[in-house]
Amino acid sequence: MSNGTKKKLRSQEWFGKQDKHGFLYRSWMKNRGFPQDQFDGRPVIGICNTWSELTPCNSHFKTIAEHVRWGILEAGGFPLEFPVMSLGETLLRPTAMLYRNLASMDVEESIRANPLDGVVLLMGCDKTTPSLLMGAASVDLPTIGISGGPMLRGIYRGKHIGSGTNTWSMSEDVRAGKMTIEEFHEAEACMHRSHGHCMTMGTASTMACMVEALGVGLPGNAAIPAVDARRNHLAREAGRRIVEMVREDLVLSKILTREAFENAIRANAGIGGSTNAVIHLIALARRVGVELTLDDWDRLGRDVHCLVDLMPSGRFLMEDFFEAGGLPAVLRELGERGLLNKDALTVNGRTIWENNKDAPCWNREVIHSFDAPFKPEAGIAVLRGNLAPDGAIIKPSAASPHLMQHTGRAVVFENIEDFHARINDENLDIDETCVMVLKNCGPKGYPGMAEVGNMPLPPKILKKGITDMVRISDARMSGTAYGTVVLHTAPEAAAGGPLALVQNGDMITLDVPARTLTLHVSDEELERRRAAWQPPAPHTDRGYVKLYVDHVLQANEGADLDFLVGKSGSAVPRDNH
Ligand code: FES
Ligand code: MG
Numbered sequence: 001m002s003n004g005t006k007k008k009l010r011s012q013e014w015f016g017k018q019d020k021h022g023f024l025y026r027s028w029m030k031n032r033g034f035p036q037d038q039f040d041g042r043p044v045i046g047i048c049n050t051w052s053e054l055t056p057c058n059s060h061f062k063t064i065a066e067h068v069r070w071g072i073l074e075a076g077g078f079p080l081e082f083p084v085m086s087l088g089e090t091l092l093r094p095t096a097m098l099y100r101n102l103a104s105m106d107v108e109e110s111i112r113a114n115p116l117d118g119v120v121l122l123m124g125c126d127k128t129t130p131s132l133l134m135g136a137a138s139v140d141l142p143t144i145g146i147s148g149g150p151m152l153r154g155i156y157r158g159k160h161i162g163s164g165t166n167t168w169s170m171s172e173d174v175r176a177g178k179m180t181i182e183e184f185h186e187a188e189a190c191m192h193r194s195h196g197h198c199m200t201m202g203t204a205s206t207m208a209c210m211v212e213a214l215g216v217g218l219p220g221n222a223a224i225p226a227v228d229a230r231r232n233h234l235a236r237e238a239g240r241r242i243v244e245m246v247r248e249d250l251v252l253s254k255i256l257t258r259e260a261f262e263n264a265i266r267a268n269a270g271i272g273g274s275t276n277a278v279i280h281l282i283a284l285a286r287r288v289g290v291e292l293t294l295d296d297w298d299r300l301g302r303d304v305h306c307l308v309d310l311m312p313s314g315r316f317l318m319e320d321f322f323e324a325g326g327l328p329a330v331l332r333e334l335g336e337r338g339l340l341n342k343d344a345l346t347v348n349g350r351t352i353w354e355n356n357k358d359a360p361c362w363n364r365e366v367i368h369s370f371d372a373p374f375k376p377e378a379g380i381a382v383l384r385g386n387l388a389p390d391g392a393i394i395k396p397s398a399a400s401p402h403l404m405q406h407t408g409r410a411v412v413f414e415n416i417e418d419f420h421a422r423i424n425d426e427n428l429d430i431d432e433t434c435v436m437v438l439k440n441c442g443p444k445g446y447p448g449m450a451e452v453g454n455m456p457l458p459p460k461i462l463k464k465g466i467t468d469m470v471r472i473s474d475a476r477m478s479g480t481a482y483g484t485v486v487l488h489t490a491p492e493a494a495a496g497g498p499l500a501l502v503q504n505g506d507m508i509t510l511d512v513p514a515r516t517l518t519l520h521v522s523d524e525e526l527e528r529r530r531a532a533w534q535p536p537a538p539h540t541d542r543g544y545v546k547l548y549v550d551h552v553l554q555a556n557e558g559a560d561l562d563f564l565v566g567k568s569g570s571a572v573p574r575d576n577h
Contacts, residue, residue, distance in 0.1 A: 007249060011044035011078075013572040014115035021575050025115065038078050043246035045072045045239075046116040047081040048107060048136070050128040055088035057125035057197035057204060058148055060226055067232040068120050068146065071239020077118075077246070079239070084110055084135075087127035089204075096127040097476065098448025100134075100280075101552070101561045102544055103127070107135025113573060116141065118246040120238060124148030124197045124226075126479070129207035130280035133216065134560070136252060137287040138567040142245035143252040144238050144347045145216040147208035149226035150318035151196035156187045162311035163191060163198030164480025168454070175424075176462045196226030199318040201310040203479030206273035210281065212327050213267035214260045215346030216252070219355045223326035225319055241348060250349070253567075256288045259341035262300055263331075263352060266339050269304035269379035270330045272313040272397040274479025275487055278380055279449075283558030286565045294382045294391045294556050298515065301379020306397045307333055307368045312482040313397040314374060316366050324366035328359030333370045383486060383517040386526070387472070387498050387508065390490035391556045392517055394510075400468040403484040404512040408435040408470060412504050415440040415536075416452055423458055432461050435470045435508045439499055440536055442474030442492025443552040443559045447539055449474075449488075454481040470510050472517070474499055474555070486510060486517060488555035494536055495554065501529040 008016075014025040016039070026039050047068050051061035065081050072079040085103040087096040111119055118141055123129040129147070136143045154161040161170075170187055173179035197204035211217040218238055224231045261281060268277050278297055285292035307330055310316050334340045335353055342353035361367050368374045378397035396404065411430045413419035419438055422428055430436075436455050443449045453475035457466065471485045474492035491497030498519060502508070507520040519526075540546055551561040 009041060009043060009117045009246070010570060010572050011115040011117050012041055015039035016041060021577065024577060043077045043117045043243050044115055045077045045079050045242050045246070046111060046114065046119045047079055047122065048111070048119055048132060049081055049083055049122045050086040050124065050132065051083070052086035052088065054091055055086040055125050055128065056090065057088065058086060058122070058128060060195035061122050061124070061148060064122055064146065064148065064232065064235045067235035068239040071236040072243055075240040075243035077243035080116070082110060082114070084132070087125065087131060089126045094446055095448040095450035097450070098545070098548060100127045100131045101548065101564060103131035104134040104564065107132050108138045111136060111139045111141065112568070112570060118142040118242045120242050121145045122148065123211070124204060126203040126207065126276065129204070129211065130284060133284050134287050137256060137284060138564070139570050140251050140253050140288070140567055141570050142242060142250050143216065144218070144242045144245065145211040145221070146235055146238050147211055147217060147221050149196050149224050149228070149231045150199040150205055151192060152194040152225055152227065153199060153317045153319045154191035154193065156190040160317060161187065161191050162200035162317050162480065164202050164478050165200045165311040165482070166191065168481055172456060172462055175456070175459055194227050198480055200312055200480045201272055201274070201308065201318070202312070203274040203276040205318050206268065206271065206277050206479055207280065209267060209271050209273060209327050210264045210277055213264040213331065215255045215344055215352055218348055219328055220326055223318055223322035225322060245347065248349070250347070253288050255345055255347060256284070256290065257344060258290050259344040261285050261290055261292050262296070263341055263344055265297055265300045266304050266334055267327065267331060269301035269306065270334055271308045271327070272306040272310065272375065272378055275380060275393055275395050276476055276479050278393055279476070279488065279555055279559050283560040286558055286560060287567055289566065294393070297380045298382035303377060304334070304339060304379050305370060305373030306375040306378035307370065307373055309366055309368065309374045312480050320363070320366045324363035325359060325361040328356045329361040329367045331356040332359040337370050381512050381515060383512070383515055385517040385519070387502070387517045387519040388489045389498065390554060392472070392486050392489040394484070394486050394512060396512060398482040399484040403468060403470050403510070405510070406470050407507060407509040408433045410435050410437045410502050410504060410506040410508050412437045412502055413439065416450070419455060423456065426460055428458055430458055430461070432464070432466045432469055435472060435510070437499070437502050437508070438471070438473035438475060439493035439502070442494055443555065444549050445474060445492050445494030445536065447545060447549050449476050449555065449559060451476045451478040451481070453477040453487045454483050454485050472508065490554045490556045492554060496533065496535065498526065500533055501526050503529070
């Protein structure tokens, strides 16, 4: 069979050789039952799988891979599935984010070193999406992304409950004495009752929407529930399409253009997406050489309304979003308001606008129109000031309107252990007007920039019925979390950022409309404190964690490792014998 293109496929540098190398490359494969004709120059497609029992959100990926395989075979390709490091958000400690860049290296090197002409990426739980996209982007073969799909709605005692979002609220209910531990255990089984990833608009759902908005996934990719048969239809279609993409030489960098990233940023505002997308998209853009900065996030998202009434900002869940029309309905609203680069190319060979211009919406309670938005002007806000010279971010749609302009007295926690040790202390000198400040939870400080920025409030304040306070840190926050939470403060405390110099009693002003974050301490006093500042002790002197801490970039640059920025392409390495 011909591969349908004049370009010689890279897999033929392995399987097309008629010497001892060709024998080596083919013969061992034949033990699987592949006959000689499989090596005739048809596109070899890698199915990059993040299935793992340690990643519950991706537990159904063997099934998805089989549907992809059928599609590849139908289109005349040669499918080969391979595993890569899988990052499960719930089990990995100290945080899955510490390993995003490591997994991306696994993906990149696994693709380049093998006889692959195209790749299908199977992604679900939060970090599996950016790690696979980043790794694949640094190789730049024809690539198509498939998300695993969200879980079905959680239902506890007749009430819908959402991944993460209700974990935070129920754990506060336990702390406030409103829920028993037995009820808590019951709710655990009710919340996550099917295959799939978190079904709130957390990071996994957000990143699945980013895959679709970037054009890397087929239309409809983001919202089809994991257990809905249409998820498997999409996988099969993706398998067929990747073979064509190889024949068209439609490589990832033709999809991941500046225009595509701009579309993704606006889509993130439209869905009220996770703050984690800011870091992941900046890191991904830098892999393909697209300039993307924090200021792009603020500028492009500023006028975009949040259209989607989903937890954590709203009421509904991903299953409702799917039934209402999913991301295509949002993209159509954006496009009709001139907020989409309509010519951006997508993996199906059509433009984003061709794919979405006629998308229906079946439920305006779930997906609002742009004229009657769920929340107005809800893009990520980027804050600057003497407390965050390189920026910090806040998600206004998840914050409390009355705290968007607030001045308060700092209550400082030096690290997460200090926070846990003192937050339940009835004698802690804090009230609801204070600003909670958490240090040393950034990329280098934690290490890995954990999702601890949405610090639980002190019990004595919760008992008053107060549910939100201004919180500032160099950490991230789970995409399923909410609150007036300033995140990603850069430079981080452990890198000597001004956050390291905040002391109890300092006054801090958050002014989201003015996009400022101000520490009311004089420059002279800050210099005096800086002279006395000691960096925290290193976490380790060896291994990946040392490599990570030595090379990780700050949040505003995507927290990638400095030597991973850019791509090395898909050139075929030397023969191995
Ligand atoms: Fe996997 Fe939320 S824990 S997506
Ligand atoms: Mg998360």
